[in-house]
Amino acid sequence: MAKTVQNFNAEIKQLLDIVIHSLYSQKEIFLRELLSNASDAIDKLKFQSLTNSSILPAGWEPQIRLVPNKESKTLSIIDNGIGMTTAEVNEFIGTIARSGAKAFMKMNEENKTKPELIGQFGVGFYSAFMVADRVTLHTQKAGENDGTVWESTGDGTYSIDQVPRPEGTGTTLTLHLKEFKNEDEVSDFTDAWVLKSLVKKYSDFIAFPIKMKNDKGEEETLNSQKALWLRSPSEVTAEEHKEFYQHLSHDWNEPLKTIHYKAEGTMEFNALLYIPTKKPWNFNTGDMAYGLSLYIKRVFIMADCKDLLPTYLRFVKGLVDSSDLSLNVSRELLQQDRQVTQIRKNVTTKILSTLKELLLKDRSAYENFWNEFGATLKEGLPADPGNKEKLQDLCLFHSTHSDKMTTLEEYVGRMKNEQKEIFYITGDNLAQIRNSPYLERLNEKGFEVLLLVDTVDEWMIEALREYKEKKLQSITKEGLDLDTAEEKARHEEEKKQSEVTLKPVLEVMKKTLESQVKDVVISDRLTTTPVCLVSASNDPSAHLQKLMSRLGQEQSMMNAKRIMEINPKHPVFQKMLEAGADQQAKWAEILYNQALLTEGSALPDPVKFSHQIADLMIQAASGVKH
Ligand code: ADP
Numbered sequence: 001m002a003k004t005v006q007n008f009n010a011e012i013k014q015l016l017d018i019v020i021h022s023l024y025s026q027k028e029i030f031l032r033e034l035l036s037n038a039s040d041a042i043d044k045l046k047f048q049s050l051t052n053s054s055i056l057p058a059g060w061e062p063q064i065r066l067v068p069n070k071e072s073k074t075l076s077i078i079d080n081g082i083g084m085t086t087a088e089v090n091e092f093i094g095t096i097a098r099s100g101a102k103a104f105m106k107m108n109e110e111n112k113t114k115p116e117l118i119g120q121f122g123v124g125f126y127s128a129f130m131v132a133d134r135v136t137l138h139t140q141k142a143g144e145n146d147g148t149v150w151e152s153t154g155d156g157t158y159s160i161d162q163v164p165r166p167e168g169t170g171t172t173l174t175l176h177l178k179e180f181k182n183e184d185e186v187s188d189f190t191d192a193w194v195l196k197s198l199v200k201k202y203s204d205f206i207a208f209p210i211k212m213k214n215d216k217g218e219e220e221t222l223n224s225q226k227a228l229w230l231r232s233p234s235e236v237t238a239e240e241h242k243e244f245y246q247h248l249s250h251d252w253n254e255p256l257k258t259i260h261y262k263a264e265g266t267m268e269f270n271a272l273l274y275i276p277t278k279k280p281w282n283f284n285t286g287d288m289a290y291g292l293s294l295y296i297k298r299v300f301i302m303a304d305c306k307d308l309l310p311t312y313l314r315f316v317k318g319l320v321d322s323s324d325l326s327l328n329v330s331r332e333l334l335q336q337d338r339q340v341t342q343i344r345k346n347v348t349t350k351i352l353s354t355l356k357e358l359l360l361k362d363r364s365a366y367e368n369f370w371n372e373f374g375a376t377l378k379e380g381l382p383a384d385p386g387n388k389e390k391l392q393d394l395c396l397f398h399s400t401h402s403d404k405m406t407t408l409e410e411y412v413g414r415m416k417n418e419q420k421e422i423f424y425i426t427g428d429n430l431a432q433i434r435n436s437p438y439l440e441r442l443n444e445k446g447f448e449v450l451l452l453v454d455t456v457d458e459w460m461i462e463a464l465r466e467y468k469e470k471k472l473q474s475i476t477k478e479g480l481d482l483d484t485a486e487e488k489a490r491h492e493e494e495k496k497q498s499e500v501t502l503k504p505v506l507e508v509m510k511k512t513l514e515s516q517v518k519d520v521v522i523s524d525r526l527t528t529t530p531v532c533l534v535s536a537s538n539d540p541s542a543h544l545q546k547l548m549s550r551l552g553q554e555q556s557m558m559n560a561k562r563i564m565e566i567n568p569k570h571p572v573f574q575k576m577l578e579a580g581a582d583q584q585a586k587w588a589e590i591l592y593n594q595a596l597l598t599e600g601s602a603l604p605d606p607v608k609f610s611h612q613i614a615d616l617m618i619q620a621a622s623g624v625k626h
Contacts, residue, residue: 003161032202033124041081068190080170083141132175140165229272273318293319312380382463421473424450437529498568523565530570
């Protein structure tokens with residue numbers, strides 16, 4: 001095949017433009033990214049060789065080499081990993097649009113010069129162009145006889161040619177280093193001392209030897225290759241954890257919490273887990289990879305093994321190294337493997353107990369964690385009933401008690417003697433539900449209410465149901481029981497009276513709103529607002545109906561009409577009594593719309609509502625004597 005020239009896709013072009021022209025700081029991180037790719041390539045070859053040993057060249061020993069050349073001003077990074085086919089080179093390093101490219105550019109726009117984050121976006125290869133004005137890649141895929149030479153100056157095109165690689169399987173990446181001026185303060189990446197210290201700083205734990213020739217022409221190994229997770233937890237320093245975590249997650253922040261332990265007994269494995277401080281850029285998007293890396297007896301098997309971690313702990317990064325699993329285990333079989341299930345259970349218990357400890361010992365750190373990952377952790381209640389007891393004590397809630405978040409235990413500790421249930425309200429945002437009329441009576445009585453605003457909360461509550469034998473009760477459902485026997489008797493009496501006095505109004509309202517609500521009833525739930533809507537105790541709440549309709553599943557719930565409760569003490573009803581039937585019907589509609597607004601629902605016909613209000617204003621104005 002003759003050499004061809006091709007265009008990078010538009011996004012990669014833009015990305016390269018940024019890498020070349022606006023990333024000035026932290027240029028050295030290119031080495032970390034490229035060594036990490038080399039190490040991944042060796043991992044992949046080793047993994048394939050588990051099921052196909054003929055893929056390994058005779059006498060193969062994994063290694064990565066650094067070859068600096070002061071005269072030609074080049075640096076080569078050479079690995080004997082899996083290599084790439086021509087199609088793969090085109091795909092991975094040329095044409096395929098990767099969502100990370102866009103995300104990286106966006107971050108860079110908002111948050112200038114954070115080159116160190118490039119790896120997090122899955123486009124680390126391009127960091128080569130921070131230091132090189134020409135990059136040559138010569139690669140040959142394991143099992144193939146021909147190789148591929150790719151070359152680019154980062155100007156929007158690259159050339160590609162097919163040439164066998166003299167060393168066979170593997171990849172050689174040659175960077176033709178840019179001329180930097182002294183004032184740029186960029187290190188000389190052909191200098192042995194510079195390279196050695198960069199390897200120590202960023203890539204010491206890479207599991208394969210990174211070699212370089214010294215002055216005397218002898219090969220020297222630059223990294224200690226220590227498998228951090230096999231060392232005794234007390235021997236690993238925080239600095240080492242930080243570097244390893246950054247290598248593993250590409251996250252530039254320090255981990256919030258490190259969990260390092262060895263499980264012994266019925267099964268043996270080492271686990272090294274990190275709870276991040278911040279969400280990654282693509283958290284909860286389709287692009288997000290999660291799960292733990294799986295090693296078996298120090299051999300890397302796979303990254304992002306989902307079977308090792310329940311979905312609701314998907315924010316945890318880390319690895320498990322098992323001594324019990326068979327090296328021949330295939331990805332498909334992992335899922336059904338009993339040992340894998342056991343490991344997942346064990347790891348889950350450990351993570352939950354670590355979080356519990358953090359909650360008890362460092363509330364403010366825990367609150368930071370909760371703000372990032374609380375909504376994810378809450379998914380555990382419906383998803384993992386076996387851990388309900390543990391999960392319920394890890395949950396934090398906003399509440400009417402104060403601006404600080406509360407645990408259920410703290411809430412129960414503050415419950416009044418006469419309070420039987422734990423009250424909550426769900427909604428879209430705190431500001432809205434903090435002002436909700438549903439809170440009026442509860443505030444008056446001094447009953448605390450949990451304010452739930454995460455999408456998952458409706459399902460979480462459904463799974464939680466009760467805490468320490470106290471039922472969780474929605475304050476937007478019918479039959480809210482807040483009173484003592486005495487108060488009840490009094491309210492019952494008042495209610496009967498109101499029912500008699502307001503009978504004509506109630507009748508008109510019921511008739512007018514027949515198709516919208518199940519019933520119109522008198523209630524003592526409100527103190528200052530005229531009306532509200534409540535759900536029957538077995539019906540979904542208005543908020544849940546709204547969520548379901550957003551998810552496109554409203555069909556099943558379309559018919560769950562609500563009950564309209566009216567506050568008989570509100571003067572509007574006295575006025576309604578005095579008005580004609582026509583007026584009453586109009587006002588009933590307006591009140592219904594107001595009730596929809598206060599519960600946070602959209603109006604079916606906002607224009608009509610707006611006209612009705614305008615009419616009212618005109619009427620009111622003409623009633624006013626000048
Ligand atoms: P990431 O490594 O996060 O996927 P990169 O931009 O660094 O993103 O690399 C893109 C892809 O190119 C890699 O996923 C890998 O498939 C391939 N690749 C890069 N370097 C090598 C290498 N040395 N050997 C084999 N494949 C490589």
